[in-house]
Amino acid sequence: MYDITEWKHVFKLDPNKEITDEQLEQLCESGTDAILIGGSDNITEDDVLRLMSKVRRFLVPCVLEVSAIDAIVPGFDLYFIPTVLNSKNPDWIVGLHKEAMKEYGELMSPEEIIVEGYCILNPDCKAAALTDADAEIGLEDIKAYGRLAEKLFSMPVFYLEYSGMLGDVETVKETKAVLTDTVLFYGGGISDPETAAKMAEYADVVVVGNAIYEDFGQALKTVDAVKK
Numbered sequence: 627m628y629d630i631t632e633w634k635h636v637f638k639l640d641p642n643k644e645i646t647d648e649q650l651e652q653l654c655e656s657g658t659d660a661i662l663i664g665g666s667d668n669i670t671e672d673d674v675l676r677l678m679s680k681v682r683r684f685l686v687p688c689v690l691e692v693s694a695i696d697a698i699v700p701g702f703d704l705y706f707i708p709t710v711l712n713s714k715n716p717d718w719i720v721g722l723h724k725e726a727m728k729e730y731g732e733l734m735s736p737e738e739i740i741v742e743g744y745c746i747l748n749p750d751c752k753a754a755a756l757t758d759a760d761a762e763i764g765l766e767d768i769k770a771y772g773r774l775a776e777k778l779f780s781m782p783v784f785y786l787e788y789s790g791m792l793g794d795v796e797t798v799k800e801t802k803a804v805l806t807d808t809v810l811f812y813g814g815g816i817s818d819p820e821t822a823a824k825m826a827e828y829a830d831v832v833v834v835g836n837a838i839y840e841d842f843g844q845a846l847k848t849v850d851a852v853k854k
């Protein structure tokens with residue numbers, strides 16, 4: 627099975643954005659630990675299916691980060707289920723999850739499911755607006771969410787989400803220090819090997835998203851920077 631505690635690097639692909647087959651091959655064979663398919667804009671079942679079938683040709687684990695109930699597609703290795711711990715709207719904490727359980731609860735295999743406790747920290751990102759996240763919180767609050775994810779809810783993943791901007795490395799360091807078993811994901815603004823290495827010093831797993839579409843060459847180099 628898949629042991630996410632051994633992961634260090636993940637590429638997050640947006641089914642709504644274009645990537646060539648050659649680029650996809652390079653990402654899949656880069657040595658990254660997983661290809662995570664997810665996004666918050668116009669996610670359709672067709673796009674998810676199309677991208678999944680291409681990634682499936684390679685050995686790398688292919689994971690769906692579920693962001694829309696009607697775009698849940700069977701056939702992935704794992705399903706990551708985000709819950710936004712600092713959302714002000716219960717729909718994004720448990721509401722949509724309950725709806726998904728109503729529809730798919732009986733079909734689900736628990737070993738394929740990984741819950742991610744998100745803490746969204748860039749108030750200007752789309753995910754913050756969509757989920758009405760209270761993103762302007764201080765370090766003590768962030769650490770408290772981390773402890774809540776691990777100690778109260780036994781979540782396998784705590785995700786510091788700075789989508790679109792590079793976060794504060796000190797925050798990542800301090801957050802890592804309060805976690806024992808829960809895997810710390812960091813995502814946001816990693817654009818080159820240097821920023822990747824900086825965040826990987828404390829985060830267990832770094833997630834590279836936008837850079838794939840903005841500077842593919844630099845994005846590809848983040849794998850070695852994190853794994854060296």
Ligand code: 1GP
Pocket residue numbers: 638787788789790791812813814815816833834835836837
């Ligand atoms: C987004 O955390 C990921 O959900 C990655 O962020 O797109 O800024 O790399 P970037």
